[in-house]
Amino acid sequence: MNIWWIRRDLRLEDNPALSAAIRDGAGVLPVFILDERLLANPAEKRQAFLFAGLRELDADLRRLGSRLIVRSGDPVVELERLGREVPIESIFAEQDVSPYARRRDAAVARQLKLQLVAGLNIQPVSAVLRADGRPYTLFTPYSRAWKALPANDCILPAPITLPLVPDINSLDLPDWPAPDGFPAGEREARRRLAKFLDAPIYDYAVGRDRLDRNSTSALSPYLRFGMLSARQAAAAVRQAAGVAPDTASRAGCEAWLNELIWRDFFQSILYHFPNVLGNAFRTGSHSISWRDDMRDLQAWQSGLTGYPVVDAGMRQLAATGWMHNRARMICASFLVKHLLIHWQAGERWFIQNLIDGDPAANNGGWQWVAGTGTDAAPYFRIFNPVLQGRKFDPDGHYVRRWLPELADVPSEYIHTPWKMSNTGQQEFHVILGQDYPTPIVEHDFARQRAFQAYTGKFA
CATH class of the missing domain: 3.40.50.620 (HUPs)
Incomplete structure (x- = not known):
C-alpha cells in the first residue's frame, strides 16, 4: 500500500x-x-x-x-x-x-x-530559470520566461473510487468551525472559482483595487491549502480569456493570471533564497534604524491608528482572517514607512492572523512594501493613507463596514475625521480621542522621517 x-x-x-x-x-x-x-x-x-x-x-x-x-x-x-x-x-x-x-x-x-x-505551483520552481540555470530575481523577466513555457492545462481527474482503508487508528480532528465567510473544502473552492469567472474576472484589471467592491476572487485561502490547485486556476482563467468578449475583458484575465504568476515567483524566491525568511533580500537595508515602539505597533495591530482605511483593513483581518490585497499594501506601508517599525513585525502579525498566510507570499509581500526584497517597491514610495482611501474607497463603504464608530460620518470626512469640527463630531456621533483616535502620526512628518531613515541605505 x-x-x-x-x-x-x-x-x-x-x-x-x-x-x-x-x-x-x-x-x-x-x-x-x-x-x-x-x-x-x-x-x-x-x-x-x-x-x-x-x-x-x-x-x-x-x-x-x-x-x-x-x-x-x-x-x-x-x-x-x-x-x-x-x-x-x-x-x-x-x-x-x-x-x-x-x-x-x-x-x-x-x-x-x-x-x-x-x-x-503552476510551473515547478525548477522550470523557470535563466539560460545559465540561475533563478530570476525580478518579476518581469520571470513572468516572460514563465509565459514562454508550454501551458500545462491538463487537469488530472478525481478518482471515481478508492480502496478500503485498513482498520487502523485515526485521531479525531479538532472540531473548530471554519472562519466566517470562508467555508472550507474543495467544492467551495471550485464554486468560488466558477462564480469569479462568470463575470467579475472581466473587470478585474480596473476593479481589483476597489476596497468597496467584491472584485477579487477571495480564493487565496483555498490555494494556500490546495483545496484548488494553482494549475486549475490558471487553466480556468486561460479558458475565460479565450471567450472574453473584448480587449478590456481579456485584460482582466491577464491581470489575474499575473497574480498567479506572482505566487509562483515568490515560491521560487523562497526555494532558491531560503534566508529571506529571516533576512532582507537586499543587504543594504540591514542598516535602517527601525523604531521599536510597542505602543505604535499595538495601535496598528488593533486598528486604532486614527487613519480609517488602515484601521478598517486591520479590523477586517482581526474579524475574518483575510484582507483585501490593496488593504494589505496600505496597512503594510503604514507600519513600515509611517511608523518605521521593522517589516518583520508586520510579517509575523500577518502570518499569525491570515487564513491564507503562506511563508513565501507573506514574506515576498512585506519585503516588496518595505523596499528590502527582490523587485521591491522603491523606498520613496510611501502610500498616503488619506489619498489611498479616497481613491479606492471613495464613498467610505469599506471604512464604515469595519469601523462602526464612523458609520454616521459623511463621505467628505470619512477618510479625515480629525478635520471635523467639534459640532460635527457631536452631530455625527464620533468624538475624536474618545470614540475614535486622532492620528498617531502626522503624514508629512512620517514621510520625511522615512526618507531620512532610508536615504543612503540602498546605494
Missing part, C-alpha cells in the same frame, strides 16, 4: 501526489499528520480553516470508499509507525518549498521511501 501524505493539497481533482500514489495499483492510505512543530505557532483562524478543510476531505474520501487517517507528532516517527501497522511500499507527497518543509522531507527521505511530486 502507498501513503498519500497530505500536507497542503486538500483536494481529489488535479492532485499529482494522489494520482502517483494510485498509479501502481498498490492501494492508497490518505494520511494527514498534525505536525507538532507547525501547530505550535499560533494561527488560530488558519488552523481552523485547515481542520475544516480536512473534515471536508474526509467526507469526500468516505464517499469514494476510503477515509482520512489522522496522526499527531513528528512526521518521521508517525510515518515509521504507520509502516509497522500496514505494509507500506512508498510515500507520495506534494513538494513544498519552505525551509522547514524541505528539512522535514529530507529527514523522512533518510528513513523511508519518499517520492515528492510537483503540484504546489
